[in-house]
Amino acid sequence: MFICAGHMGGLECARPIRTATDQWRNRGMGRRVMGIIAGSVLLCLLLSGTAAAAETSETSSHNALSPLILLTFLLPAGLILLSAAAFPEDQAAEAAAGGVVSWGMACLAYFAVGFAFQFGGIAIVYPSPDLAGLYWEYSPLDVAWGSGWGMLGLRGFLMAGPAATPGALTLFLAQLPLLGVATLIVHFATWRTTHRWLTLPLGLLMGSVAYPWLGNWIWGGGWLANLGLTMAYGHGLVDAAGSGQVALCGAVGAFAAVSVFRGRPIALPESRLDAPLPRAHLPLLGWSGALLMTIGWMATSPMAHFPTATNVVLPVMAVNMVLAAFGTAFAAGLYTWLVSARLDVLMIGRAMAAGLAATAAGAPFLPAWGALTVGLVSGLLLPWLLFWFENRLNLGNAAAALAVFGIPAALGLLLPGVLADGRHGAGWNRIGFDAYLGTPGQGVSGLWVAEGLTPDWPGQMLAQLIGLAAILVWCFAVFWTPLSIARATVLAWRRSGIEFGTPPPPVPFEADPPSMPVEASRFDPVSERGEVCGTDTQNDEANQR
Known part of the structure; x- marks a missing residue:
C-alpha cells in the first residue's frame, strides 16, 4: 500500500483513450501555451532591461519603475499555470479565465478601498516624502493602551490625493501580484464546489477586506507589526515575503468557502484509501508554472515589507527561497519515485510552491541549512x-x-521564532536599530542564534504565535460569515417557492359559509317605513292555511 493524494476534485485511476486527432490537438495546444510563456518571459526581461536603463539615465530614481516589479507578475501567472495543470483539459481554460476575472475583481476592490485600508497610515512608521500624506491610522485601543495598536488605514481611497504620488503608486503595483496569489488560491479551491457567480464576490472579499486589513496589521504599521514595541515580543510579527499575509490567508479563505458550500462528508470505502497519485492533465503547464512562481516570489521579496530593515541582505533571501523550493521538490519527487516508480510532475510542481510558502516568512533571517531542512521536511x-x-x-x-x-505557510510563520540566527534584520519593525538584547547589530533572533548573539526566546515565538492565531481567525471569519449568510438566504428563498419575476401566489380563503334564508322586508304605508315581517317561507305557510 502506498500513500498519495488525488488531484483537485477527485482521483484519476485510468487514462482516457485518445485518438490521433486529440493527441495532435493537445500537442498543438501545448506548443502554443509554451510559446506564450516564453514570449511573456522575454517580454518581462526586455521591459526589465528597459526600465533599468531608464532608471540609470534619470536624475530622480524614485520616478523610475523598478524592473523587479515587472517580474513579480510572474508569480500569479505561474500559479494559474500550476493550478490549471490539475484540471481536465476541457476545464483548464475556463478555470484559468475565471481566475483572471477573480483577480481583476480583487484588484478593482483594492484600488477603490483596499490600498487605503492597508497603507493609509504607513507614514507613521515609514518616513518617505512620497508617502507623507498617508498618516491616518485608526485604532480603538490607542486611548486606553497607548499608541501602536493600529487596525485600519483611512487615507488614499481610489488612489487619489496623497496616494497619487510615484512612491504610493509603486507600492500599489507591488502588492497586486501578492493579492493575486491569495485570490487565486481561493478561486481554484472553490471552482468546482461553488457556483460560477461566486468568482466575483470571492475576489471582492479578498481585495477589500481580507487581504488589506491583514496587510495593515503586518506590513502597514498595524498592531501585529508593533508587538515588539507594545508587548516587548521580539521584533513583532515577522512575515518578510508573505507566508501568512499571502499563502495562509488564501488557504484559510479557501477552506472557509468550501466548508460553507460543500455537502455532507461521504464515507470512503477502504479501496479508495489506497489511492493512486494525482495525474497532471497538462504536465508542462504545471512545471512551467512552478518555475515562474519561484522567479516571481524572489522578485517580490525585497519590496513586500515596509519599512525595510537596515541590514537585510537580498542574496540571502533569494538563496534561502531557492534552497527551500528545490529541496521540497527533491523530497517530494523522491517519494513519488519510490512509491509509484515514476516522477510525478504535478506533485513536484506543487512541492516547489509549498517550499516557497514555507520559507517566505523568515527567508532573510534563516541560515542556509535551516532553509534547506525546511524544504526537505x-x-x-x-x-x-x-x-x-x-x-x-x-x-x-x-x-x-x-x-x-x-x-x-503556518509552519513557516513559526520558523523565525526558532531558526532566526540574529545576523540580519536589525531595525525590523523599528526594533533595535543600533543594538538589541545588549548586542550591537543583532537582528531578528529566535531560539538558535549565531555564535556571540543572544537568543530571543520566547519573545519572538510569542509574536509569531499571536500572528498565526490572528490570521486564522480573521481570514476564516471574513469569508465564512458573509458566505454563510448568502447561502442561508438563497436556501430560504428556494424553500419559499417564489421565483424571480413571478407574482406571489394568492392568499387562500376559507370556503363560503352555507347560504341562509334571506329575510324580505315589507313597506308599511302607515308609518312609511320598512318592517321585517317574516321570511318568504313563513308567508307561504300562512297563505296555505
Whole structure:
C-alpha cells in the first residue's frame, strides 16, 4: 500500500483513450501555451532591461519603475499555470479565465478601498516624502493602551490625493501580484464546489477586506507589526515575503468557502484509501508554472515589507527561497519515485510552491541549512497532507490549497521564532536599530542564534504565535460569515417557492359559509317605513292555511 493524494476534485485511476486527432490537438495546444510563456518571459526581461536603463539615465530614481516589479507578475501567472495543470483539459481554460476575472475583481476592490485600508497610515512608521500624506491610522485601543495598536488605514481611497504620488503608486503595483496569489488560491479551491457567480464576490472579499486589513496589521504599521514595541515580543510579527499575509490567508479563505458550500462528508470505502497519485492533465503547464512562481516570489521579496530593515541582505533571501523550493521538490519527487516508480510532475510542481510558502516568512533571517531542512521536511509531508485532506477528511478542492499553501505557510510563520540566527534584520519593525538584547547589530533572533548573539526566546515565538492565531481567525471569519449568510438566504428563498419575476401566489380563503334564508322586508304605508315581517317561507305557510 502506498500513500498519495488525488488531484483537485477527485482521483484519476485510468487514462482516457485518445485518438490521433486529440493527441495532435493537445500537442498543438501545448506548443502554443509554451510559446506564450516564453514570449511573456522575454517580454518581462526586455521591459526589465528597459526600465533599468531608464532608471540609470534619470536624475530622480524614485520616478523610475523598478524592473523587479515587472517580474513579480510572474508569480500569479505561474500559479494559474500550476493550478490549471490539475484540471481536465476541457476545464483548464475556463478555470484559468475565471481566475483572471477573480483577480481583476480583487484588484478593482483594492484600488477603490483596499490600498487605503492597508497603507493609509504607513507614514507613521515609514518616513518617505512620497508617502507623507498617508498618516491616518485608526485604532480603538490607542486611548486606553497607548499608541501602536493600529487596525485600519483611512487615507488614499481610489488612489487619489496623497496616494497619487510615484512612491504610493509603486507600492500599489507591488502588492497586486501578492493579492493575486491569495485570490487565486481561493478561486481554484472553490471552482468546482461553488457556483460560477461566486468568482466575483470571492475576489471582492479578498481585495477589500481580507487581504488589506491583514496587510495593515503586518506590513502597514498595524498592531501585529508593533508587538515588539507594545508587548516587548521580539521584533513583532515577522512575515518578510508573505507566508501568512499571502499563502495562509488564501488557504484559510479557501477552506472557509468550501466548508460553507460543500455537502455532507461521504464515507470512503477502504479501496479508495489506497489511492493512486494525482495525474497532471497538462504536465508542462504545471512545471512551467512552478518555475515562474519561484522567479516571481524572489522578485517580490525585497519590496513586500515596509519599512525595510537596515541590514537585510537580498542574496540571502533569494538563496534561502531557492534552497527551500528545490529541496521540497527533491523530497517530494523522491517519494513519488519510490512509491509509484515514476516522477510525478504535478506533485513536484506543487512541492516547489509549498517550499516557497514555507520559507517566505523568515527567508532573510534563516541560515542556509535551516532553509534547506525546511524544504526537505515539507517535501516529505506534502504527499501525506494531500492524501489526508483529500481522502480522510474529504475536503475536496480545498485539499490542495491546505496541503500546498496552508500547512507549509503556518509552519513557516513559526520558523523565525526558532531558526532566526540574529545576523540580519536589525531595525525590523523599528526594533533595535543600533543594538538589541545588549548586542550591537543583532537582528531578528529566535531560539538558535549565531555564535556571540543572544537568543530571543520566547519573545519572538510569542509574536509569531499571536500572528498565526490572528490570521486564522480573521481570514476564516471574513469569508465564512458573509458566505454563510448568502447561502442561508438563497436556501430560504428556494424553500419559499417564489421565483424571480413571478407574482406571489394568492392568499387562500376559507370556503363560503352555507347560504341562509334571506329575510324580505315589507313597506308599511302607515308609518312609511320598512318592517321585517317574516321570511318568504313563513308567508307561504300562512297563505296555505
